Amino acid sequence: MRSERALIAHRSVVELHQWIEEIFTGRAGYPSALDQLLSSFSASFAMITMQGQTIGLSDVESLFRNNVGGRPQLRIEIDACETLLETESSVVCRYRETHHNGGTVQARWSLAIIDIPEGQPRWRYLHETGIAAS
Template sequence: MPSEKELTAHQSVIELHQWIEDVFTGRAGHPSTLEKLLSSFSASFSMITIKGQLIGLAEVETLFRQQSSGRPELRIEIDACETLAETAESVVCRYRETHHWQGSVQSRWSLAIIDIDNGQPVWRYLHETAIAQ
């Protein structure tokens, strides 16, 4: 039976990617969604992109702001979410993320460390690895 922290982390994976989709597609309300999205990340957040680059929160924020409304047809699917580890403070999740955009489909495996602070998920780390087509 999944713990409350685990359920919170898995729900955060789904919600965060819905918010990303909303921001990139420019759906109504996306400026407030962008702020909600950015507040989901730790100040020390870092990630490894599918191109192997190490970036921090400032670069992620710049990406979201620059890409806002830039991909109106984007659809993101999340599946295969599972917990790999759980500590007193965090949950480590692996999930598959699939982007549908302009007739192409790109998938990646993602590994996230999500801290749970007073019941709220805060993303600390993300590592993305492209899945060969």
């Protein structure tokens, strides 16, 4: 049985990607989704992108603000979410993220460190690795 922290982290994985989908598709609720998304990251957030670049929170914020509505057909599917490690303050999750965009499908494994201060998820680290098409 998953702990409360793990459930919060797994729920955050799903919600975060729902907000990303809303922003990239430019649906009517995207301003609220953008606020919720950006408030989900810790100030020290770092990410390793699919291209192997390390970026921080300001880069992530620019990415989302500059690409509102840029992928109107995007649908993101999250599955295979599992807890790899749990501490008193953080959960390390691995999940598969599949982007469906106008007939193109791209999948990746993602590993996230999510801090859970006072029951609120704050993403500290994300590492994405592409999955080769079979």
